Amino acid sequence: KHCVKLLRAMNNEQSPLNIYFIPFLASGHLIPLCNIATLFASRGHRVTVITTPSYVQILQKSNPSLLLHVVDFPAQEAGFPGGVQLMSAANDDESARKFYHANMLLRVPISRFLEQHPPDCVIADYIHSWVHEVASNLRIARLAFNGFSLFTVAAMESVRSNPALVPEAGPFLIPDFPHRITLCSTPPKGVTGFVQRLLETEMKSDGLIVNSFVELDGEEYIPYYEKGKAHKAWHLGPAFLAAKVGEERGEKSVVSEEECVSWLNSKQAKSVVYVSFGSVCRFPDKQLFEMACGLEEAAHNFIWVVPEKKGKEDESEEEKAKWLPKGFEERNAEKGLIIRGWAPQLVILAHNAVGAFLTHCGWNSTLEAVTAGVPMLTWPVLGDQFYNERLVTEVRGVAVEVGATEWRETGYGEREKLVTRDCIEKAVRRLMDGGDEAEEIRRRAKELSDKAKEALGDGGSSHNNLTALIAHLTHLRDTR
Numbered sequence: 001k002h003c004v005k006l007l008r009a010m011n012n013e014q015s016p017l018n019i020y021f022i023p024f025l026a027s028g029h030l031i032p033l034c035n036i037a038t039l040f041a042s043r044g045h046r047v048t049v050i051t052t053p054s055y056v057q058i059l060q061k062s063n064p065s066l067l068l069h070v071v072d073f074p075a076q077e078a079g080f081p082g083g084v085q086l087m088s089a090a091n092d093d094e095s096a097r098k099f100y101h102a103n104m105l106l107r108v109p110i111s112r113f114l115e116q117h118p119p120d121c122v123i124a125d126y127i128h129s130w131v132h133e134v135a136s137n138l139r140i141a142r143l144a145f146n147g148f149s150l151f152t153v154a155a156m157e158s159v160r161s162n163p164a165l166v167p168e169a170g171p172f173l174i175p176d177f178p179h180r181i182t183l184c185s186t187p188p189k190g191v192t193g194f195v196q197r198l199l200e201t202e203m204k205s206d207g208l209i210v211n212s213f214v215e216l217d218g219e220e221y222i223p224y225y226e227k228g229k230a231h232k233a234w235h236l237g238p239a240f241l242a243a244k245v246g247e248e249r250g251e252k253s254v255v256s257e258e259e260c261v262s263w264l265n266s267k268q269a270k271s272v273v274y275v276s277f278g279s280v281c282r283f284p285d286k287q288l289f290e291m292a293c294g295l296e297e298a299a300h301n302f303i304w305v306v307p308e309k310k311g312k313e314d315e316s317e318e319e320k321a322k323w324l325p326k327g328f329e330e331r332n333a334e335k336g337l338i339i340r341g342w343a344p345q346l347v348i349l350a351h352n353a354v355g356a357f358l359t360h361c362g363w364n365s366t367l368e369a370v371t372a373g374v375p376m377l378t379w380p381v382l383g384d385q386f387y388n389e390r391l392v393t394e395v396r397g398v399a400v401e402v403g404a405t406e407w408r409e410t411g412y413g414e415r416e417k418l419v420t421r422d423c424i425e426k427a428v429r430r431l432m433d434g435g436d437e438a439e440e441i442r443r444r445a446k447e448l449s450d451k452a453k454e455a456l457g458d459g460g461s462s463h464n465n466l467t468a469l470i471a472h473l474t475h476l477r478d479t480r
């Protein structure tokens with residue numbers, strides 16, 4: 001072994017790393033982790049994604065450089081509807097619990113594979129926290145990934161380490177934080193405990209991979225995190241720039257890329273509001289109705305993604321009237337496009353007709369909007385979204401709030417508070433009607449977008465981080 005090491009050092013040669021990626025089966029986790037895997041593969045390393053059958057075809061198209069190891073999805077054992085292998089198929093607490101359970105059952109076949117074919121490094125979603133124990137026993141280097149921005153991880157840690165902050169209380173200032181940030185309320189209890197336990201395990205890994213770039217949330221938060229936690233963070237994003245842009249990522253789109261582009265081509269530059277709430281949030285009819293009214297009253301063009309109504313094209317007039325004002329589609333035939341299901345989001349955001357993105361602030365959507373230079377209208381619902389909102393509004397000034405304050409534990413179910421049509425209309429107009437404030441936001445969005453693209457190019461911050469991380473992993477492999 002020592003001779004091989006010496007020879008390699010003398011020849012200044014690095015043999016490729018053998019790396020396994022284990023994503024969690026929710027689009028918001030799966031898409032970015034597979035894109036990060038593609039970044040490693042682009043440097044000539046042997047990269048295998050361990051996944052279940054339903055995602056294989058999509059992954060082969062969007063990330064063709066990856067090797068795949070397929071394990072069966074234990075839907076039946078977990079009591080989850082057969083055939084469905086993505087989190088978006090869960091639409092209530094009970095099915096979400098079963099889905100999580102099915103994911104945990106993957107431990108057995110994946111551990112067996114790790115034992116029989118140990119890699120140099122394993123990079124697993126933090127929800128698969130069991131990977132820590134398996135990798136430690138096998139002395140395999142392990143990097144963690146949670147899909148959050150580092151700003152959010154730092155904020156969560158700051159909240160956790162302050163016992164005076166009780167869950168679901170009123171507005172609060174994030175304690176001991178680089179920026180002075182006030183949130184509308186403390187996070188709900190159930191999720192906080194669950195996430196905190198996962199974050200604790202994550203801290204025991206050999207480092208954290210972040211799908212973001214230093215100029216967005218690294219300059220202040222890498223030193224803050226690394227000093228406070230004695231744990232290294234590596235910004236490698238925006239990772240989606242490494243994958244193929246197309247209709248198929250995560251799920252199959254219900255409209256074609258051409259259809260969207262030709263609709264957008266018929267609109268003026270920066271005239272369309274793109275509305276989407278990611279892969280998990282689902283609104284009750286009353287809230288959708290209010291959204292429709294807000295969009296109509298704001299009187300700008302829009303693409304509105306409504307996965308709640310997927311496959312319900314033949315709904316009765318009575319059913320439709322519950323979420324869509326009477327005559328809405330006819331009145332907005334020119335102005336609006338409704339997509340009932342999965343949309344080709346990257347294609348839409350990249351089109352210059354799009355002038356704003358009404359978003360739930362899921363981290364991927366946020367990063368995609370930042371990279372495309374599209375200012376955001378923020379409407380967080382759950383999880384990390386309230387933190388992300390603060391980063392893009394208060395800290396970076398590339399978004400305006402709609403005014404959502406209900407921090408929910410899950411993405412479905414009835415709401416206590418409605419976001420009213422007036423709030424929606426006002427926010428849309430604030431960005432889309434022009435004026436000095438909107439211009440300034442657009443200027444900052446463009447500046448940040450340029451930095452995002454530079455980060456992944458030769459000599460950019462994320463490009464350099466990946467080089468350094470590969471050197472670090474090679475060193476770990478050669479010295480273990």
Ligand code: UDP
Nearest residue numbers: 027028278279280342343345362363364365
């Ligand atoms: N996405 C998409 N089409 C859709 C809905 C979502 O392509 O119709 C993608 C989106 O581009 C992003 C991911 O799915 O990459 C959603 O992740 P995000 O973190 O924004 O939200 P989550 O779904 O985790 O709430």
